[in-house]
Amino acid sequence: MALDRRLHAYRDDLADTVLQGQVTAARFTSGAPARLAVPVAGLRPRPDAASGIDTELLFGEDVAVFDRADGWAWVQATTDGYVGYLPESALATDGGQPTHHVIVPRTFVYPGPDLRFPVSAALSMGSRIAVVGEAETRGTRYFLLADGRAVVAGHCLPLGTYATDDYVAIAARFLETPYLWGGRSGFGIDCSGLVQLALQMTGRTAPRDSDMQASGLGAVIAREDLRRGDLVFWKGHAGIMTDEKTLLHANGHTMTVALEDFEAAVKRIGWLYEMPTGYRRPVA
Template identity: 65%
Template sequence: MTTLDRRLHAYRPDLAEAELKGRVDALRFVEGVSARVAVPVVGLRPEPDLARGIDTELLLGEDVTVFDRADGWCWVKAASDGYVGYLPAETLFEGRPAPTHIVTVQRSFVYPEPELRKPHQAILSMGSRIHVTGEAEARGNHYVVLEDGTALFSRHVQPIGALDGADYAEIAARFLETPYLWGGRSGLGIDCSGLVQLSMLMTGRKAPRDTDMQAAGLGEPIDRSEIRRGDLVFWKGHVAVFEDPETILHANGYSMTVARENFEAAVRRIGSLYEQPTGYRRPVI
């Protein structure tokens, strides 16, 4: 049988997703059940074990397909990028109304009612998807109201799809100073490929999750002399977004933040410790 990338194909000796029937060996094949993330952010792990590091993260309102539930864990596949892994069962819900809006600022507070002086109940990252049922005003501040009565500042959200076609490099810049987090994919903590992916998803563009996937198939390869805003530079295990031909934006383990850096300075710094850039690519914009 074919050996497939387990990050993107759900298969184990006992169980596999139905579309892999005939391609992998498994005792059972299932279609899976649709569900949606019910918490602000949750790590997706390669094994059902909180001691294992995260591969990536999913945000409130994102869709998944659940293939298995056991011992308090769900084995899922993310709708946004096809990533497969495990997350705690209590972080999902089924049958709730579809999201209508998306958070468009780096982070936003959820209040128990439309009143900023109330203690917040949660912090949502950019990219979180919510179901808005109404609007409210209190002391000149405008809020959107969710189905449970909680509220967010209306200027922090937009209807889903409102940013489609926008400049994803501008979105990436909104994450400046966000802490670096291996496997992170939110305004609370993010890694290099997560920054690229989430910024592109915000503007209606699909992108693979991991750096090797992006280097292999995101857009088209280009030469350094062709660089323009929105192009990508890759090192082994790292990616950065060109803000302009001389400046990059990247989540990195040197500053431990999303930082703006002169490209040639970054090449010298990274090259002295690791390697030179391995390639440049232009996403389909």
């Protein structure tokens, strides 16, 4: 099996135990469990704040930590297996087990159960929280967290339950969200991040990057068979068909998540990325 450094944790000095016999490393480890303790953290290919991000992890997501050094942690995300570096301060090893996830593009965390309180943080869709209680203030119901903070209950559902099975409708909720290279949140998102997160919020799994999605997500279809929910791929880009003629995608042209006539998009994108490389239909 060909190894991909984005999905397999190996360096000359250290590697994941599961890769013994496949790679050469001075030492092997299985990784220690930890969980993201900040709203969003960029995962980078190097322990360097000046390097671009490959993807993002969201509050409450689990990782395996292979190494900690100089304020950085080398981790692998449990959600999609992505490997990279993030600030060690973004992780926690204790705290309650998540019970719910955020199902709206963005929500606020308050210091207590009252929308008039000053906001203490903001969380993206897909974030996972540990609910320990409930409260109601002036008719608004809140979920309480272990540290006393509160989140609007209507913005969350128990883990394993979803608001809809229509992933296109989920993706459309991100319209006009800023484009962010490597982004995977309601604060900024890229093309493949939009595909992945929208599918995840309907209970489906998807690889992170567009090349991974283009080679193995769902089934190959023909261009003339495109319908709502199908995916279109270019070299380095992915989009979602909302119907036979309209493409929804996070893109660097508008720098937002936007709707675009599909044929017009093919012509516009063609000068830089050539013609689409494939079409796929996610498995229901």
